[in-house]
Amino acid sequence: MEPQKFVENFAAQFEESDPSSFSPETKFRDLEDWSSFAALSIIAMVDEIYNIKITGDDIRKSNTVKEIFNIVESKMK
Amino acid sequence: MYNPFSLEGKTILVTGASSGIGRAIAFETSKLGARLIITGRDRERLEKTFDSLNGQGHDRILADLTIDRDLDNLISGIPQLDGLVYSAGITNPVPFQYVTKEKLDKIFNLNFTSAAILTQKLLQKKLIKREASIVFISSVSGIFCSSPGGSIYSATKGAINGLVKGMAIDLSQRLIRVNSVCPGMVETNIYGGGQITEEQLEEDKKRYPLKRYGKPEEIAFAVIYLLSDASKWVTGSNLLIDGGYTLL
Numbered sequence: 537m538e539p540q541k542f543v544e545n546f547a548a549q550f551e552e553s554d555p556s557s558f559s560p561e562t563k564f565r566d567l568e569d570w571s572s573f574a575a576l577s578i579i580a581m582v583d584e585i586y587n588i589k590i591t592g593d594d595i596r597k598s599n600t601v602k603e604i605f606n607i608v609e610s611k612m613k
Numbered sequence: 614m615y616n617p618f619s620l621e622g623k624t625i626l627v628t629g630a631s632s633g634i635g636r637a638i639a640f641e642t643s644k645l646g647a648r649l650i651i652t653g654r655d656r657e658r659l660e661k662t663f664d665s666l667n668g669q670g671h672d673r674i675l676a677d678l679t680i681d682r683d684l685d686n687l688i689s690g691i692p693q694l695d696g697l698v699y700s701a702g703i704t705n706p707v708p709f710q711y712v713t714k715e716k717l718d719k720i721f722n723l724n725f726t727s728a729a730i731l732t733q734k735l736l737q738k739k740l741i742k743r744e745a746s747i748v749f750i751s752s753v754s755g756i757f758c759s760s761p762g763g764s765i766y767s768a769t770k771g772a773i774n775g776l777v778k779g780m781a782i783d784l785s786q787r788l789i790r791v792n793s794v795c796p797g798m799v800e801t802n803i804y805g806g807g808q809i810t811e812e813q814l815e816e817d818k819k820r821y822p823l824k825r826y827g828k829p830e831e832i833a834f835a836v837i838y839l840l841s842d843a844s845k846w847v848t849g850s851n852l853l854i855d856g857g858y859t860l861l
Contacts, residue, residue, distance in 0.1 A: 584711055591808065592809055596812065
């Protein structure tokens with residue numbers, strides 16, 4: 537799993553935020569357009585693209601994109 | 614004792630009886646004298662429901678209603694029925710942008726198609742008595758409202774709504790009644806998939822005028838009404854039970 541591609545896929549779930557502004561360190565919870573719907577979209581994206589099931593709790597416990605990436609990566613093993 | 618809601622002498626099939634609303638329906642109807650045939654997918658949890666039942670003569674048949682062989686096996690073990698309750702249902706909250714045919718098929722097959730086909734097969738085998746009552750567990754979703762990521766689930770419940778009305782007309786020839794109940798969110802494990810967090814559910818509860826989610830038995834009580842002779846002139850209806858959720 538390529539970290540940069542993951543950041544792009546992550547950013548694609550947001551309607552307002554500029555995709556180029558996302559990095560692994562982005563605190564997604566602080567974004568204007570963060571919402572429970574964005575969380576559902578991220579869960580669905582990870583399922584569709586990486587075939588991994590993450591939960592709402594996984595997202596709730598995370599602050600940065602990198603932390604989500606790490607959770608997905610750990611579930612791939 | 615005077616009780617217009619008695620189910621004494623009635624044989625009733627309940628699907629989805631291994632958990633949630635289905636389990637409560639099985640338990641509560643048994644307390645009113647019904648003889649039950651319960652079915653579900655999980656052996657251990659189905660046994661737990663079975664052991665909770667009041668009275669004698671009940672039966673349980675393990676089945677995944679989306680598998681043809683299981684369905685046929687279930688039908689072969691069913692006696693003549695006075696009542697049927699379809700409570701087997703699942704959801705998979707997913708934004709519409711991520712809907713796939715696979716996801717659609719999976720949820721439709723269980724929530725909608727299996728109930729329709731099971732009824733058809735039981736009718737064909739003359740296992741549904743004249744004046745029987747059929748009850749579908751529908752939802753506020755798909756009839757009155759929906760929820761984020763709830764498009765597929767809502768669609769299955771909307772489809773049930775249409776099915777109920779059409780079936781109610783066609784089966785009225787044999788005086789069989791067909792109704793649904795439309796619960797708001799009930800305390801069950803339907804969101805066990807983990808997409809929705811406890812915090813989100815707690816927040817959602819505050820949107821109910823009656824300040825909480827429903828309890829499974831509160832849905833069972835409405836089903837009891839629809840199964841009993843108290844509702845002999847009720848067919849094709851949707852009974853809304855939602856703590857006031859759709860008022861706002």
